[in-house]
Amino acid sequence: MKNNLHTPNSLKIFLLGFMGAGKTTIGKKLAKALEIPFLDLDQVIEKEEGATITTLFAKLGEAEFRKLEGSYLKSFSYPEQFLLATGGGTPCFYDHLDWMNDQGTTIYLKLSSKSLHDRLKNATKEDRPLLQNKNESELLTYIETSLSQREPFYSKAQITLKGENLSIKDFVNIFEHKI
Ligand code: S3P
Secondary structure (H helix, E strand, O other), X not given: OOOOXXXXXXXXXXXXXXXXXXXXXXXXXXHHHHOOOEEEHHHHHHHHHOOOHHHHHHHHOHHHHHHHHHHHHHHOOOOOOEEEEOOOOHHHXXXXXXXXXXXXXXXXXXXXXXXXXXXXXXXXXXXXXXXXXXXXXXHHHHHHHHHHHHHHHHOXXXXXXXXXXXXXXXXXXXXXXXX
């Protein structure tokens, strides 16, 4: 996917995907391999607001949280090059996805509902307000429903990579050949 905006010398990468897809874990490794700064949108919001995502969700409600998330996404002072791990819902509200597609390279880390469930069922839910108070079967239903609603947004990313068993070497290879 070569174009004038996204030359390898000006890497602006937005990593998208459902909760548990590995955006932070893989994102950090990829940023290191590409020698560019790693940013995490949730962490940016938490630092600037002085509150956790869970507290902000409880205080503002989801609709207001989405506006806040969008304003940080769009007004953050990004360095020249970066890899940003977005929140699972970031691309699915307002014009966030179009905005990211205009600004840089969007990569969707795609995993099946089953893989996401396997990863999320034992993960801590404290920092994921949308998953709290769900037992294993409710969690699976939530993932399946929410993923099918979000897939039309995620699938507009410029690059889609299967997130299961993705090695950083593969990732860098695939990525370098696609931009
Ligand atoms: C959300 C995902 C979370 C966080 C918030 C909402 C979502 O980020 O932004 O809890 O709507 O999927 P991670 O995908 O990093 O867990």
